[in-house]
Amino acid sequence: MMKDAASMPLAEGIASKDVRIHSRFWSRYAELVKDTVIPYQYEAIHDRIPEAEKSYAIQNFRIAAGLEPGEFNGMVFQDSDVAKWLEAVGYCLQTQPDEELERLADEVIEIVAAAQQPDGYLNTYFTIKAPDKRWTNLAECHELYCAGHMIEAAVAYYEATGKRKLLDVMCRFADYIDSVFGREPGKIRGYDGHQEIELALMKLYRATGEKRYFRLSRYFIDERGQAPNYLTEEWEQRGRQTFFPDMKDFGGDYAQAHEPVRQQREATGHAVRAVYMYTAMADIAGESGDAGLMEACKRLWDNLTGKRMYITGAIGSQAFGERFSFDYDLPGDLAYAETCASIGLIFFAERMLRLEQDSKYADVLERALYNTVLAGMSLDGKAFFYVNPLEVVPEACEHHNKQHVKPTRQGWFGCACCPPNVARLLASLGKYMYSVRERTAYIHLYMGSESTLNVDGRRVRLMQETDFPHASDGIIRVYPESGEAVLAIALRQPDWCPALQVRINGEPVSTDGLSDKGYIVLERAWGAGDEIELTLEMPIIRMQANPLVRETIGKVALQRGPFVYCVEEADNGNRLHELQLPASAALQEEHRSGLLGGITVIQGTAERTAEDGWAGRLYRPAEKEGTASQDVTFIPYYAWANRECGEMSVWVRQS
Amino acid sequence: MMKDAASMPLAEGIASKDVRIHSRFWSRYAELVKDTVIPYQYEAIHDRIPEAEKSYAIQNFRIAAGLEPGEFNGMVFQDSDVAKWLEAVGYCLQTQPDEELERLADEVIEIVAAAQQPDGYLNTYFTIKAPDKRWTNLAECHELYCAGHMIEAAVAYYEATGKRKLLDVMCRFADYIDSVFGREPGKIRGYDGHQEIELALMKLYRATGEKRYFRLSRYFIDERGQAPNYLTEEWEQRGRQTFFPDMKDFGGDYAQAHEPVRQQREATGHAVRAVYMYTAMADIAGESGDAGLMEACKRLWDNLTGKRMYITGAIGSQAFGERFSFDYDLPGDLAYAETCASIGLIFFAERMLRLEQDSKYADVLERALYNTVLAGMSLDGKAFFYVNPLEVVPEACEHHNKQHVKPTRQGWFGCACCPPNVARLLASLGKYMYSVRERTAYIHLYMGSESTLNVDGRRVRLMQETDFPHASDGIIRVYPESGEAVLAIALRQPDWCPALQVRINGEPVSTDGLSDKGYIVLERAWGAGDEIELTLEMPIIRMQANPLVRETIGKVALQRGPFVYCVEEADNGNRLHELQLPASAALQEEHRSGLLGGITVIQGTAERTAEDGWAGRLYRPAEKEGTASQDVTFIPYYAWANRECGEMSVWVRQS
Numbered sequence A, B: 001m002m003k004d005a006a007s008m009p010l011a012e013g014i015a016s017k018d019v020r021i022h023s024r025f026w027s028r029y030a031e032l033v034k035d036t037v038i039p040y041q042y043e044a045i046h047d048r049i050p051e052a053e054k055s056y057a058i059q060n061f062r063i064a065a066g067l068e069p070g071e072f073n074g075m076v077f078q079d080s081d082v083a084k085w086l087e088a089v090g091y092c093l094q095t096q097p098d099e100e101l102e103r104l105a106d107e108v109i110e111i112v113a114a115a116q117q118p119d120g121y122l123n124t125y126f127t128i129k130a131p132d133k134r135w136t137n138l139a140e141c142h143e144l145y146c147a148g149h150m151i152e153a154a155v156a157y158y159e160a161t162g163k164r165k166l167l168d169v170m171c172r173f174a175d176y177i178d179s180v181f182g183r184e185p186g187k188i189r190g191y192d193g194h195q196e197i198e199l200a201l202m203k204l205y206r207a208t209g210e211k212r213y214f215r216l217s218r219y220f221i222d223e224r225g226q227a228p229n230y231l232t233e234e235w236e237q238r239g240r241q242t243f244f245p246d247m248k249d250f251g252g253d254y255a256q257a258h259e260p261v262r263q264q265r266e267a268t269g270h271a272v273r274a275v276y277m278y279t280a281m282a283d284i285a286g287e288s289g290d291a292g293l294m295e296a297c298k299r300l301w302d303n304l305t306g307k308r309m310y311i312t313g314a315i316g317s318q319a320f321g322e323r324f325s326f327d328y329d330l331p332g333d334l335a336y337a338e339t340c341a342s343i344g345l346i347f348f349a350e351r352m353l354r355l356e357q358d359s360k361y362a363d364v365l366e367r368a369l370y371n372t373v374l375a376g377m378s379l380d381g382k383a384f385f386y387v388n389p390l391e392v393v394p395e396a397c398e399h400h401n402k403q404h405v406k407p408t409r410q411g412w413f414g415c416a417c418c419p420p421n422v423a424r425l426l427a428s429l430g431k432y433m434y435s436v437r438e439r440t441a442y443i444h445l446y447m448g449s450e451s452t453l454n455v456d457g458r459r460v461r462l463m464q465e466t467d468f469p470h471a472s473d474g475i476i477r478v479y480p481e482s483g484e485a486v487l488a489i490a491l492r493q494p495d496w497c498p499a500l501q502v503r504i505n506g507e508p509v510s511t512d513g514l515s516d517k518g519y520i521v522l523e524r525a526w527g528a529g530d531e532i533e534l535t536l537e538m539p540i541i542r543m544q545a546n547p548l549v550r551e552t553i554g555k556v557a558l559q560r561g562p563f564v565y566c567v568e569e570a571d572n573g574n575r576l577h578e579l580q581l582p583a584s585a586a587l588q589e590e591h592r593s594g595l596l597g598g599i600t601v602i603q604g605t606a607e608r609t610a611e612d613g614w615a616g617r618l619y620r621p622a623e624k625e626g627t628a629s630q631d632v633t634f635i636p637y638y639a640w641a642n643r644e645c646g647e648m649s650v651w652v653r654q655s
Helices: A024-045 A057-064 A079-095 A101-114 A124-129 A143-159 A165-180 A196-207 A211-225 A230-239 A272-290 A291-307 A341-356 A359-375 A416-427 B025-043 B057-064 B078-094 B099-114 B122-129 B145-162 B163-182 B196-209 B211-223 B229-236 B273-288 B290-309 B339-355 B361-377 B417-424
Strands: A019-021 A434-437 A440-443 A449-457 A458-466 A472-480 A484-492 A500-504 A505-509 A517-528 A531-538 A540-545 A555-560 A563-568 A579-581 A586-592 A600-609 A619-621 A628-635 A653-655 B017-019 B435-439 B440-443 B449-455 B458-466 B474-478 B484-494 B502-506 B507-509 B518-526 B529-534 B538-546 B555-560 B563-568 B579-581 B587-592 B599-610 B619-621 B627-636 B652-654
Touching: A019 A024, A019 A079, A024 A101, A024 A416, A057 A079, A057 A101, A079 A101, A079 A143, A079 A416, A079 B145, A101 A165, A124 B025, A124 B078, A143 A165, A165 A196, A196 A211, A196 A272, A196 A440, A211 A272, A272 A341, A291 A341, A291 A359, A291 A500, A341 A359, A341 A434, A359 A416, A416 B502, A434 A619, A440 A449, A440 A458, A440 A517, A449 B163, A449 B435, A458 A484, A472 A484, A472 A517, A484 A531, A484 B122, A500 A517, A500 B579, A500 B652, A517 A531, A579 A628, A619 B229, B017 B025, B017 B078, B025 B078, B025 B099, B025 B417, B057 B078, B057 B099, B078 B145, B078 B417, B099 B145, B099 B163, B145 B163, B145 B196, B145 B361, B163 B196, B196 B211, B196 B273, B211 B273, B273 B339, B290 B339, B290 B361, B339 B361, B339 B417, B339 B435, B361 B417, B361 B563, B435 B449, B440 B449, B440 B458, B458 B484, B474 B484, B474 B518, B484 B529, B502 B518, B518 B529, B518 B538, B538 B587, B555 B599, B579 B627
Parallel strands: A440 A484, A579 A653, B440 B484, B579 B652
Antiparallel strands: A019 A449, A434 A440, A449 A458, A458 A472, A472 A531, A484 A517, A500 A505, A500 A531, A540 A555, A540 B619, A555 A563, A555 A653, A563 A628, A579 A600, A586 A600, A600 A628, A619 B538, B017 B449, B435 B440, B449 B458, B458 B474, B474 B529, B484 B518, B502 B507, B502 B529, B538 B555, B555 B563, B555 B652, B563 B627, B579 B599, B587 B599, B599 B627
């Protein structure tokens, strides 16, 4: 691994293939992804689902490969659906080998490979439809974006199976891209409108050891936003032709190309592009020790998570341009809050955890994962939210330019980015659990699992025995390869956990003085089978938002453990805005194994504003309004919209 | 005056020429309209305002008249801008003769008349651009709408000057329309997509006594929404061609053509179209004694004002389609609340007051007038709001599909319906002050004025000496033409007035038993110079909205007299959402003659949520938030956005 600058203590990530998750909570999702989502998406990209919009994704590859005649169909970035499916398959196969699934993937890879052009180029839209227009509309046409997704797929599949076919295809394409883009004379001094290639090239660099992929990635990041602005100039050169009729922002902050990335201070523009870019920036910063880039990442992180993130870990508050809006502007009902953006936030957090072992990154990672990402998929794995509002009144979604907000999950989207993105994240969860820096193994996420880590050159097996998040205690067993090893196990104290207790081999351990940036660092000579017994307090917490957030002032949201809660019409009736939760109301948790796949609900007594006494009037001189007590039930946000369509709200007025 | 059915006690309206307003508050507006708005609009329709978008309105008439070559420009309904200007001029001349203005109007009328086609047809778009396409797209192309506005102008100008030129032109056009539309074989069995002709024909009928204009108006109302749906069939016959690319709703509730008007129960669709139609329905119902139509009007009134009206008298809560949304859906920040819609609501209220003398109609009329309509224009008469939000954070208007909401008034719109609509309303205010039923004169609006009414066949002069709305007392002097007359003067007790005192010729009068539907009816033999001294209590009132309104729950708005108040950043700093008004806070009024043209402000002490203690955090476990006392100043809503651009809110949280 290369270090350009003075080496800094950089943590290593962990490959998902080195983790076996056997968590009651998460295994259900792993099975859903493997048994429902991946097969469904396979059918979808093959246009075999009668009730869904046709995808054409495989058909496009077949046409580009000359395997059948026809025209290109679908979005200009349709290729990426095949890539995300392959990537998810790769992650699944890393932990759960499956010959039949591998055979299907190999078939798809054959078709993809056959669509590659003699010079290495691979993109079905341009190959079929506009072969002379390659690289003429980077701003809108997603060529490098699609390349990036297929590179990610190639790496995942190679790591799962050892098969190089797709990896070689994508190395050839990456080599070709490297020959086309750069600062050297004769090359295009451009970059993609939708970032993705940058983080993918970092993966390709790690998988192959080829330094030029790292340099190409760094080139794309460094060049972005430099003057003169490439995306603006490209648009001028096209005679100001646009691919998408509404597209107006060339070279602006929509694609984070308004200024060089090191100067950027606020999370702006299209949210998914932003976090994919930040992910690559953090990755490159860690790899190169580039302090300026690292500072930019930290600044952007602080702005993003400190001023522009919903309590559910959702980001990108406005539908218009799927964009960030401005500091503290977090409307719950108009939210865009795209599932893919929270997935990108998780990528960013994971890279930041390699740069700096501070639990604030893992706290956000966990928040986005357990709330927005899980909410993005129905409990049966068959329907998806693209947009994840924090407040829904179904009738209002049909009005007021809120049409982007759906009160029920949809089967498959014309722009189908979110479902395969959820699948690939859930299939690779193991990657996000740990990082290792020198001789410290950091545990970021708690879930029943067995993992093998490389710590300071030694293999160490860590077994987590826990029913988290259903329970908040567990045992972590340590098995150094060599029988005994001096190393540190750093236990994350989550932001929702006010106190924890630790025992090692049954003996209580005082954690005083052991805390470092949110981790309890337990350093000692660990022997085989040593066990850490960890008990996290997991109280019900009323959360409030910074008063600068207009939409939530005077309101509270409930949290317990990693879960943000909400009230739903199915439990509490409609007109949820009439509910007020007294600050003094006692709140009880109750596990209901039969409800929504098994959830812990929170119950209390709220006050509901009385509707009587109005006699048909709309306005009247203010009186003390009557209220009636009402039992109120909160459910974890991720489980909403799995019953009949109705109102939902995360924030509730506090009285 | 014709009565088709058994006569009902129908009130007569009053012509604005019979009223001279000499109110301190209103005279300023009359002068603004005459000295600023009408001259500005004259220049605008003549394309002589360099900084404004070109109107082309007069140029189109000149081209259609063959006076110059060229192409049609502007909106398809651009003719109506000339009509509304002429109508406003007509009202001005009714009370303030002005030779020069009349000369300018006569010149415009010459051009308009010259554009009339030999068969009577008059519409510059179709004459210039598509002479063979007349009446082929009633749904979108506003031919009858433009005709209606020019008819209103013709009547107003005729009543002002006695000049018949434009009236004759429009009678010829109306006769031609009558020959084209109707149920008889060979006629088009259609109606306009944008209602307006119906109410205009009623005015033409009254001005000329020609019964066929009444019948034609009633035909348009009766035919609307019948099956098969004309607008849908027309669209099919055009091969589903649309004039406006986004137009989708042919024959639906957008244009209130989804069902026959007598069956309609909810105020739906495009708000301006709706209230223009309801106005004509009420007018026709009164004229014909049609009980079914009257019931429909009452039902629609109740739904509109009881479930779908902002506290400012604004209507049409969503930008999408400039439409009503659904019951109790009244978001303050996303509001459409078009100025023109509130003007139409005033028309509707005035017609309802002829049908039924219930102060609820006048209460709404006054609410819309003193709040939304006045807010529609800047204090200098040079800038206008199309959209009248109840809550504005300027930065948020640039995001979230709130682009329809402007934090500052604009000079002149491409679709310039609102400015001339405000002008014509303010120039004809006298019409809305009274109605007369048999021997009762109803006073709906209080303003310093001298009027002549026909009561039970006798002329009666009423002089209001009052500084209302600056003061809430006044003297009404009665001068029957014949020296003494037995008649009733009915004084409206406004909804904002909890109690009033009456003296007649200095003697206190008990009003017990004299109240009838919100009016104090004083019946007696009135002699010349008899005076009614009226004192209305005008307290500061905290108003609350029905709890079914989601956006305003837990909040209050202040009212005093006819004015709804708001907080503005200029007085109270930004982040207005942090303010809470304690239920117990004392509120004082204070007149400030130097502020915003002279307003009475309301002052009190509010609590502002403290921003400190957050240390950059976005969320935290709920604590009792600190608050700091802050003097808070409320100003009348109509006066907002006349200082620097900033936040504004009508509703404030109550603690």
